[in-house]
Amino acid sequence: MLIPPDLILETDKVLLRSMEESDHAAFLALAKQDYDMWYYFSYYLGDETQLKNWMEMAFADKKAGTRLPFTIIDKASGTIAGSSSIGNISYHDLRFEIGWSWLGPEYRSTGINRHAKFLMMNYAFEKLNFERVEFKTDVENTRARKGLEKIGGIEEGILRSHMTMWNNRRRTSIYYSVLKNEWPHLKQTIFNDIILL
Secondary structure, three states: OOOOOOOOEEEOOEEEEEOOHHHHHHHHHHHOOOOHHHHHOOOOOOOHHHHHHHHHHHHHHHHHOOEEEEEEEEOOOOEEEEEEEEEEEEOOOOEEEEEEEEEOHHHOOOOHHHHHHHHHHHHHHHHOOOOEEEEEEEOOOHHHHHHHHHOOOEEEEEEEEEEEOOOOOEEEEEEEEEEHHHHHHHHHOOOOOOOEO
C-alpha cells in the first residue's frame, strides 16, 4: 500500500492535510512570532525566501514520493497551527520518519503536537503495517527531546556534526524510534484519550 498524496488524517482536535502553496502566508505569520525556535531548525521559516525554499523542497520530495508534508489545522479554531511531515519513506524497510515539525507559539503545549504524532504513528503501524517510525532532533533541543520521550520515543544514538543549519551552525542530531510491537501499549496508555476520526 502506497501513501496517497492527498492523505488526510484527523482526530477530534487536529486535522492533517497535504501542504499547499496557499499555506505560505499563514506559515510566515506564525514563523515570525518566535525567532528563537528556529535555532534548532535547518531553515529560518520567518524569512520569506527561506520559507519559500523550504516549501519548494517539501513539494519536490512529495513529487519524488519520499515525503508527505502536512499542514496542521487546529480544529477548534479552524486555523493553521504549523506543519509536520512523513518522510524518508522506505516501503522496503517498512519505516518512515516523522519530522520537519513545528508549531506556532500559541499552539504549543496544547496537545496538538501529541495528536499529530499519534495520527502519523497510527497510520504507520495500523494502515501501512510498518515496523518502525523514527524521529531526529537537535541534541541541544531539550524541549523536543522531552516531547519525543513523552510520546514513547526510545533514544537510539547521536550523529555528530550531522546537519548544516541556516545560521551556519553544525547540528549534532539525536535519533529516537517507536517500533510496531511497542505501539499497542502506547496507544492504550499515552494516547488513550485521543478520538480518531
